[in-house]
Amino acid sequence: MKPLRHQWAVPNRKAPPMDKPTTLLQTAQNMMVGSFLFDMARYLIAASLIAGIVWLLRQTRWASRKIQRREASRADFIREVLAAARTVAVYTVLAVPTVWAFRHGYFLEYRGAVTPLAFCGYLAAMVLAHDTWFYWSHRAMHTRPLYRSFHRFHHLTITPTAWTAYSFAIPEAAMMYLFMPVWFSLVATPFAVVFAFLAVMIVRNAMGHAGLELHPRGWASHPLLGWITTTTHHDMHHGTSFNHNYGFYFTWWDKLMGTEHPDYVQTFDRVTDPSRAVPAQRLTTSASPQTTA
Ligand SMILES: [Zn+2]
Ligand SMILES: [Zn+2]
Numbered sequence: 001m002k003p004l005r006h007q008w009a010v011p012n013r014k015a016p017p018m019d020k021p022t023t024l025l026q027t028a029q030n031m032m033v034g035s036f037l038f039d040m041a042r043y044l045i046a047a048s049l050i051a052g053i054v055w056l057l058r059q060t061r062w063a064s065r066k067i068q069r070r071e072a073s074r075a076d077f078i079r080e081v082l083a084a085a086r087t088v089a090v091y092t093v094l095a096v097p098t099v100w101a102f103r104h105g106y107f108l109e110y111r112g113a114v115t116p117l118a119f120c121g122y123l124a125a126m127v128l129a130h131d132t133w134f135y136w137s138h139r140a141m142h143t144r145p146l147y148r149s150f151h152r153f154h155h156l157t158i159t160p161t162a163w164t165a166y167s168f169a170i171p172e173a174a175m176m177y178l179f180m181p182v183w184f185s186l187v188a189t190p191f192a193v194v195f196a197f198l199a200v201m202i203v204r205n206a207m208g209h210a211g212l213e214l215h216p217r218g219w220a221s222h223p224l225l226g227w228i229t230t231t232t233h234h235d236m237h238h239g240t241s242f243n244h245n246y247g248f249y250f251t252w253w254d255k256l257m258g259t260e261h262p263d264y265v266q267t268f269d270r271v272t273d274p275s276r277a278v279p280a281q282r283l284t285t286s287a288s289p290q291t292t293a
Helices: 004-008 024-057 061-065 074-103 116-141 144-151 162-166 170-186 191-208 231-239 252-257 264-271 280-284
Strands: none
Touching: 024 061, 024 074, 024 162, 024 191, 074 162, 074 170, 116 144, 116 170, 116 191, 116 252, 144 170, 162 191, 191 231, 231 264
16 A cells, blocks of 8 residues: 555645646635634534523533633623634634645645544644644733733733634734644645644634633642643633733643743642532622632
8 A cells, every 4th residue: 555655745746637727816715615614613502502502501510610800891792703803714714825835835745645643643633733733822922022912912902711712813823824834834634633633722712711611620730630721721811911821732841941830739629629610690799810729
């Protein structure tokens, strides 16, 4: 059998088929509506799924896992959903040259089958690369020259909910999108892996902003699981300290660079402490953005 590496290692510099759109304008006419609907559906499905789970859990003893005393406002929700539509519009516009470049062979194209093991390997590599991209671009957006135009909008949210996932200013949305063409120019990736990656990314994004801790007790201090971020991890970046917890999927960049919040594990343990269970209505009164004590 022909080794897989010979099937994908060569850039696909070929003339596009005659029946396929060839110019940027034709490409845009061909795929923009579908691309917008796909990305919007991805956001709405993940955000409503996580928001629904949080709503259900808040009817139970897990209501005590609400991370902040403060409640997100209706204005937050409206701003975030409108911003998400704008973010999806940015992704759609940027997808046009990406698709065009694929059709003209400027990205590496994967051809052939993918084994389950290779699928997992590609997906893991993509998630690891995106985690690194996110950590460093996020830190860059917290520097003085970039913060105001790129990232201040995302931090208008003090108390995140799943709807915060795509609440980006236009430059930040473009920065988030840029990972994809960079990755496609370096690694030929099976389409199914890209699809799975997009699903993992939006679900982890919505979970990170859920506002109620979804991970089991002991997670943050576990020797292996502790490398995976929790909801408390990113919630503290919004509500407690803008200068800590920049990571997305994993905690290792924060640990390595000394940017993990010193109270992160303690806060996670407190939020998930079962003896802390209190009636849900007591969690709805304070306007303080601080994490609950
Ligand atoms: Zn956030
Ligand atoms: Zn930030």
